[in-house]
Amino acid sequence: MMEVLAVSSRATIQDIGRFGLREFGISQCGAMDKLALKAGNLLLGNEENTPAIEVPLGGISLKFHEAISFCVTGAFYEMTLDDEPIFTYWRYQAKAGQVLKLHHAKIGMYGYLCVRGGFDIPKELNSCSTDVRAKLGGINGRILAVGDQLLTKNDGLLLQKVGIAPIPLKNTIYALPSSEYQAFTRKSQYNWWQTKWTLQSNSDRMGYRFQGAVLNLEKPLEMLSHAIQFGSVQVPPNGQPIILMADAQTTGGYPKIAHVIDADLGALAQVRLGTAIQFEAVDLAQAAKLRRKNDVYLDQIRSIVDEAY
Numbered sequence: 570m571m572e573v574l575a576v577s578s579r580a581t582i583q584d585i586g587r588f589g590l591r592e593f594g595i596s597q598c599g600a601m602d603k604l605a606l607k608a609g610n611l612l613l614g615n616e617e618n619t620p621a622i623e624v625p626l627g628g629i630s631l632k633f634h635e636a637i638s639f640c641v642t643g644a645f646y647e648m649t650l651d652d653e654p655i656f657t658y659w660r661y662q663a664k665a666g667q668v669l670k671l672h673h674a675k676i677g678m679y680g681y682l683c684v685r686g687g688f689d690i691p692k693e694l695n696s697c698s699t700d701v702r703a704k705l706g707g708i709n710g711r712i713l714a715v716g717d718q719l720l721t722k723n724d725g726l727l728l729q730k731v732g733i734a735p736i737p738l739k740n741t742i743y744a745l746p747s748s749e750y751q752a753f754t755r756k757s758q759y760n761w762w763q764t765k766w767t768l769q770s771n772s773d774r775m776g777y778r779f780q781g782a783v784l785n786l787e788k789p790l791e792m793l794s795h796a797i798q799f800g801s802v803q804v805p806p807n808g809q810p811i812i813l814m815a816d817a818q819t820t821g822g823y824p825k826i827a828h829v830i831d832a833d834l835g836a837l838a839q840v841r842l843g844t845a846i847q848f849e850a851v852d853l854a855q856a857a858k859l860r861r862k863n864d865v866y867l868d869q870i871r872s873i874v875d876e877a878y
Contacts, residue, residue: 570634571684573717574668578627581699582690582707583681584620590694591819597799598698598706601625601679601774601815602835604863605643605736609683611870612640612660612733619687620697622713624680629713630670631682633663637721638685638728644677644839645735659732677738677839686722702775702816733870736835740846743833745856747802749790749824757784757808761826765845766810772842774816783808790824797821800829800837812837832859 583606586599600606600623607617622629626644640660641648648655649670655661657680663669674680690697690707699707708717750758760782769778784804797803801813803823812829813821815838829837830851840846851859 570721571719572632572634573629573713573715573719574632575628575630575715576713578625578629580622580624580629580713581701582620582688582697582713583623583699584697585618586698586815587694587696587700587706591796591798594819595694596700596703596816596819598700598816599696600681600698601838602643602681602736604835604866605679606681606683607867608658608733608736608870609640609642609681610687611867612642612658612731612874613638613683613685613728614874615683615685615687617867619683620690621684621687622682622719624671624682625678626674628670628672629682630668631719633667633669634665635721635723636662636664636725636727637723638662638726639669640683641671642681642683642736644674644680646674646680647672656732658735659730660728661730662727676841678841679838684721684723685726685728686724689720689722700816731873733873734866736866738839739836740840740844742829742837742840742846742848743851743856743859744802744827744829744848745851745853747825747828749792750826752786752790752824753804753826754785754787757782757786757826760784761810762848762850765847767845768840768842770842774814776814776817777812777837777840779810779812781809784810784826786824792822792824794820794822797825800831800834801825802827802829814838830856830859832856832863
């Protein structure tokens with residue numbers, strides 16, 4: 570068991586997400602950086618979809634009430650275990666009574682605290698992920714609070730210390746033109762790919778709002794509400810793009826100029842507020858190749874873990 574001693578962020582329990590229910594208006598949710606979550610779980614010998622604690626930007630302190638192996642992936646956090654510095658993308662052993670502190674993210678936005686066996690969280694609609702708006706999953710569908718007691722599925726096996734290559738963070742994100750791309754002016758199409766877009770402070774797990782050049786349609790376009798998903802780039806009337814993130818609603822009515830490829834959704838999630846990024850066009854073959862590259866990275870972790878037990 571682990572106990573939350575202090576928390577200064579909107580930390581939640583997340584797994585890969587809640588799939589197959591969008592027709593009923595149920596959002597996907599799940600980890601903002603699914604690749605980082607998978608990496609952390611594999612480093613501990615867990616299944617990829619094992620629930621972990623997602624910590625955005627701010628801090629959290631937890632006390633271990635049992636000996637257990639753990640790691641943190643995703644954002645690069647300043648962290649200590651009983652005041653001794655520890656590092657992201659390394660696997661450690663904790664003793665009963667020790668205190669883990671994630672002070673703040675130095676680089677990136679979302680960190681993932683994974684433990685051997687995962688957290689013992691009941692599934693709701695086939696997922697442990699926290700959907701705060703719907704009050705589903707996690708700990709009573711809410712963010713973590715001081716005093717929360719988090720049970721684990723620890724099997725008692727303590728794993729030796731080992732590290733893996735971190736997932737690189739970047740400021741160029743790959744995307745594909747989307748269904749209404751041709752409805753935008755040629756200048757707006759050019760601006761979408763060439764502009765430096767700055768992530769705004771009113772962004773959250775539902776959508777990342779960017780500021781840059783104004784994106785205009787060739788002519789007014791009336792659209793019925795249609796299916797949208799994590800990575801869809803909507804353009805509201807003010808011409809400033811909103812990229813839908815893990816907690817996005819299931820339908821929307823704004824035209825879509827692009828869609829961030831699956832392989833880069835985690836990199837997008839790790840962009841810091843106030844950071845300027847750029848989007849680069851790829852085709853479907855390139856998108857598939859980049860996804861395979863992520864799969865190779867996860868396979869390498871499996872190999873390292875098999876050798877390090």
